[in-house]
Amino acid sequence: MILVETVAGMKALSRGWKRAGKSVGFVPTMGYLHEGHLSLVRESKTRADVTVVSIFVNPTQFGPNEDLDKYPRDLAKDSAYLERAGVDVLYHPPAAEVYPPGYRTYVEVEGLQDRLCGRSRPGHFRGVATVVLKLFETVGPDLAFFGAKDAQQVLIIERMARDLDLGVEVVTCPLVREPDGLALSSRNAYLSPEERQAALALSIGLRWAERAVAAGERDPAKVVAGIRAVLEAEPLARIDYVEAVDPGTLEPVAEMRGPVLVAVAAFVGPTRLIDNVRIAV
Numbered sequence: 380m381i382l383v384e385t386v387a388g389m390k391a392l393s394r395g396w397k398r399a400g401k402s403v404g405f406v407p408t409m410g411y412l413h414e415g416h417l418s419l420v421r422e423s424k425t426r427a428d429v430t431v432v433s434i435f436v437n438p439t440q441f442g443p444n445e446d447l448d449k450y451p452r453d454l455a456k457d458s459a460y461l462e463r464a465g466v467d468v469l470y471h472p473p474a475a476e477v478y479p480p481g482y483r484t485y486v487e488v489e490g491l492q493d494r495l496c497g498r499s500r501p502g503h504f505r506g507v508a509t510v511v512l513k514l515f516e517t518v519g520p521d522l523a524f525f526g527a528k529d530a531q532q533v534l535i536i537e538r539m540a541r542d543l544d545l546g547v548e549v550v551t552c553p554l555v556r557e558p559d560g561l562a563l564s565s566r567n568a569y570l571s572p573e574e575r576q577a578a579l580a581l582s583i584g585l586r587w588a589e590r591a592v593a594a595g596e597r598d599p600a601k602v603v604a605g606i607r608a609v610l611e612a613e614p615l616a617r618i619d620y621v622e623a624v625d626p627g628t629l630e631p632v633a634e635m636r637g638p639v640l641v642a643v644a645a646f647v648g649p650t651r652l653i654d655n656v657r658i659a660v
């Protein structure tokens with residue numbers, strides 16, 4: 380595996396692959412890798428000739444009171460993990476390479492960026508869309524792999540790729556969970572043993588919703604209320620939002636019919652976690 384730390388170095392490699400007619404698969408991450416990230420890597424390796432993983436903790440997607448400084452980082456461990464997984468290139472640029480002094484340009488995906496997580500994290504998806512566009516420009520992927528764990532993020536990236544004619548196929552990979560249901564996340568590293576237990580309320584609430592809909596519940600207000608009740612029964616959890624939305628527009632649905640994205644964000648102690656299920660009736 381090659382470690383690349385400059386924009387110019389990454390672009391040069393990518394140009395070489397293009398000339399050789401090789402397809403490039405790309406997995407953007409913020410590192411502190413887990414099995415969820417690895418599932419994207421595996422998918423890329425089956426679908427593309429060359430696989431690039433980026434590790435970049437993107438400052439522009441963090442709010443002023445968020446966890447940018449304490450976001451978990453372990454480049455040595457991540458690098459060994461990716462090497463074993465057969466990744467070709469680890470792209471790890473410093474922030475000053477991505478955002479040099481005087482940087483002024485941002486991408487906004489209107490509407491979609493303001494719903495769900497966008498409401499409680501203003502500016503977050505502007506930062507995400509901007510860095511992903513820059514990474515696409517540098518890495519030159521044919522295919523880019525994202526996890527359904529961040530359902531709103533994938534939708535926004537898909538929209539951006541189409542709107543800006545990027546020529547990148549955005550592939551959504553399934554959400555990977557722990558055996559007890561907790562969605563894998565780098566932020567799970569923040570949880571104390573008690574918080575780790577309390578965090579199960581998110582997936583328990585969503586599983587309850589799946590069962591309720593399977594049993595015939597069609598009222599989204601009742602589905603949302605049921606999930607809220609599960610979370611409210613957990614003293615360490617504090618709800619940010621629970622919503623049942625159209626997976627294409629993220630607008631609240633009037634009825635649990637067709638595909639519905641049921642999405643949750645909650646603080647467990649100081650840690651904000653998200654989870655979702657897509658229910659198809």
Ligand code: AMP
Pocket residue numbers: 407408409410415416418419524525526527528529552553554555556562563564565
């Ligand atoms: P992150 O490092 O958290 O920015 O995530 C990088 C990529 O990994 C994103 O496309 C995420 O959606 C994906 N990802 C993170 N956690 C999971 C998970 N539990 N299952 C599937 N994909 C995930």
